[in-house]
Amino acid sequence: MAPIDPHSFTDSTHPLTTHVALSLYLDFAISTIHGSAVLSLSAAFSGDLSLDSRSISIRKILDPKTLTPLPFTVSSSPDPIRGTQIVVSLSGHSSLLIVYSTSPSASALQWLSPAQTFSKTQPYVYTQCQAIHARSIFPCQDTPAARIRYDVVMNIPGSLSAVMSARHVRRRQPVPDEARLLDMESRWCGEDRAVEEFTMEQPIPPYLFAFAVGELGFREVGPRTRVYAEAAAGELLDAAAREFAGTEEMIGQGEKLFGDYEWERFDLLVLPPSFPYGGMENPRMVFLTPTVIKGDATGAQVVAHELAHSWTGNLITNTNNEHFWLNEGFTTYAERRIVEVVQGEDRATLNIGIGWRGLVEEMDRFKDNMEFTKLKNNQEGVDPDDVYSQVPYEKGFQFLLRIERQIGRAAFDEFLKKYIDTFKFKSIDTGTFLEFLKANVPGIEKEINLEMWTEGTGIPEDAYEPVSNIYTKIVSLAKEFKQGKMPEEDEVADWNGQEWELYLENLPKSCEPSQILALDKRYMLAESKDYEVKVSFLQLAISSKCREYYGQVEKTLKDVGRMKYLRPLYTALVQPTGGNHEEKLLAKRVFAESRETYHPIAQGVVESILSKHL
Numbered sequence: 001m002a003p004i005d006p007h008s009f010t011d012s013t014h015p016l017t018t019h020v021a022l023s024l025y026l027d028f029a030i031s032t033i034h035g036s037a038v039l040s041l042s043a044a045f046s047g048d049l050s051l052d053s054r055s056i057s058i059r060k061i062l063d064p065k066t067l068t069p070l071p072f073t074v075s076s077s078p079d080p081i082r083g084t085q086i087v088v089s090l091s092g093h094s095s096l097l098i099v100y101s102t103s104p105s106a107s108a109l110q111w112l113s114p115a116q117t118f119s120k121t122q123p124y125v126y127t128q129c130q131a132i133h134a135r136s137i138f139p140c141q142d143t144p145a146a147r148i149r150y151d152v153v154m155n156i157p158g159s160l161s162a163v164m165s166a167r168h169v170r171r172r173q174p175v176p177d178e179a180r181l182l183d184m185e186s187r188w189c190g191e192d193r194a195v196e197e198f199t200m201e202q203p204i205p206p207y208l209f210a211f212a213v214g215e216l217g218f219r220e221v222g223p224r225t226r227v228y229a230e231a232a233a234g235e236l237l238d239a240a241a242r243e244f245a246g247t248e249e250m251i252g253q254g255e256k257l258f259g260d261y262e263w264e265r266f267d268l269l270v271l272p273p274s275f276p277y278g279g280m281e282n283p284r285m286v287f288l289t290p291t292v293i294k295g296d297a298t299g300a301q302v303v304a305h306e307l308a309h310s311w312t313g314n315l316i317t318n319t320n321n322e323h324f325w326l327n328e329g330f331t332t333y334a335e336r337r338i339v340e341v342v343q344g345e346d347r348a349t350l351n352i353g354i355g356w357r358g359l360v361e362e363m364d365r366f367k368d369n370m371e372f373t374k375l376k377n378n379q380e381g382v383d384p385d386d387v388y389s390q391v392p393y394e395k396g397f398q399f400l401l402r403i404e405r406q407i408g409r410a411a412f413d414e415f416l417k418k419y420i421d422t423f424k425f426k427s428i429d430t431g432t433f434l435e436f437l438k439a440n441v442p443g444i445e446k447e448i449n450l451e452m453w454t455e456g457t458g459i460p461e462d463a464y465e466p467v468s469n470i471y472t473k474i475v476s477l478a479k480e481f482k483q484g485k486m487p488e489e490d491e492v493a494d495w496n497g498q499e500w501e502l503y504l505e506n507l508p509k510s511c512e513p514s515q516i517l518a519l520d521k522r523y524m525l526a527e528s529k530d531y532e533v534k535v536s537f538l539q540l541a542i543s544s545k546c547r548e549y550y551g552q553v554e555k556t557l558k559d560v561g562r563m564k565y566l567r568p569l570y571t572a573l574v575q576p577t578g579g580n581h582e583e584k585l586l587a588k589r590v591f592a593e594s595r596e597t598y599h600p601i602a603q604g605v606v607e608s609i610l611s612k613h614l
Contacts (some may be wrong), residue, residue, distance in 0.1 A: 329396015
């Protein structure tokens with residue numbers, strides 16, 4: 001076997017899947033999908049074909065043309081990271097049909113009961129397939145090296161509607177023939193069922209497969225954009241429409257910088273608070289956490305990031321997670337270029353400053369395993385969710401900024417356009433990028449140590465900490481806090497959440513509890529509606545043993561499931577330098593009470609944090 005990806009059973013000598021046709025019956029009563037998947041390969045193949053799966057029950061595998069059984073085996077003991085290997089014996093086949101059912105514990109799916117939704121009357125389900133969770137929805141070659149087109153027939157309760165990272169074709173009544181292979185004609189065609197059809201005509205990596213089903217409503221935001229959320233969350237929908245009103249302008253700026261927008265639509269779905277990420281760049285249907293809606297339009301920067309993925313990540317994809325910086329470093333660079341045009345240079349510089357602090361903190365997080373401070377790193381035997389960090393985002397951004405500083409912005413812009421045009425709809429690795437860079441910028445390897453940037457640990461000496469009036473002022477005010485001086489009200493009168501976030505990130509790791517109380521009394525940071533500010537403050541309160549805020553910590557951990565907030569708060573409660581018996585008991589109790597409200601990916605991350613320290 002010649003692995004193509006440390007996180008997949010896919011063999012590099014096998015043909016890759018190019019198209020998947022899915023028929024899915026969503027059974028909310030048992031949190032299960034009954035499905036069939038026709039996988040079409042790039043070429044006919046004879047031999048044992050390996051597929052990835054996780055917590056999936058295989059009922060049968062057939063030749064889709066004759067419906068005769070194909071021999072297959074399922075590994076008896078799942079790999080703790082890759083899941084279960086399915087091996088299908090093919091004899092000159094170019095496609096195969098798999099009939100299966102998912103598990104209620106599928107790692108990509110969060111099933112919400114009506115009580116967990118805004119309406120309190122209808123259930124909800126949504127997916128999160130990055131990094132390696134598509135295999136828990138349908139058996140596949142779950143690696144970004146395999147780019148697939150897909151068609152979906154989705155049978156759902158008639159009172160609900162569906163959205164996908166695909167073009168919506170139509171909504172219609174179920175047809176009995178569609179359910180014959182699933183042996184469930186009567187349920188498929190129940191009076192209270194409907195079918196939604198979707199098609200994705202551009203090839204995407206499996207981790208971008210996405211859908212959500214619930215009682216959904218929407219607002220029009222622009223000619224290419226709608227904002228969706230639960231219909232009962234009318235105020236949330238209205239607030240999202242206001243927050244993201246400038247989306248079309250951002251799309252236009254992205255096109256000027258990086259070329260045509262290839263995906264036709266750029267719709268946004270605001271998910272329930274349990275969504276584990278800030279945003280997910282699913283093409284045509286970006287998923288967002290409600291915590292990005294801040295009321296001051298700064299949440300649109302998350303949208304700018306997900307939009308930038310339309311060129312860097314979705315068009316050009318890392319071939320596996322060891323090269324994740326090719327997705328996120330490029331996208332962070334592209335996001336800040338869009339923000340600079342739309343919201344101004346000061347705002348973009350603040351983003352760089354916050355990112356710089358985050359990168360410095362990640363160096364401390366990985367001080368005992370510096371492998372994960374490299375851009376190109378070894379993830380053999382490593383769960384990508386466990387080492388997810390700001391390194392590929394911020395160190396990757398710094399690398400590209402270093403190239404821009406060397407050759408000039410105009411030349412770098414031309415390079416980027418050529419790079420995107422050359423590799424669009426392809427998956428590449430770091431070596432491919434470096435060869436393209438050296439071919440198109442002759443002599444660059446003599447000016448920049450490319451190997452140090454991509455394979456070296458830590459932050460290179462020629463990285464760039466931003467310099468601007470507003471950045472310098474905020475950092476200076478944070479230093480004064482060490483001497484017991486708080487910022488004056490006139491100094492912070494025009495601050496938004498990002499300014500406060502940068503200020504808090506630059507304060508000492510722990511302070512006197514009296515200082516924390518005084519700062520909050522004046523500026524009400526623990527009550528901030530901006531979770532970036534709230535969580536930064538609460539993290540400081542925990543490390544300073546300011547227990548007056550532990551009620552707010554508990555409430556925050558129960559209100560949201562975004563890992564950007566869960567990870568630092570749980571870590572602050574249990575780490576040896578900050579947590580003691582009382583804090584550890586709090587962390588353990590809150591997780592026990594909140595676990596089922598978190599997405600399975602977030603559950604795993606918190607469990608990993610607690611197991612390390614408890």
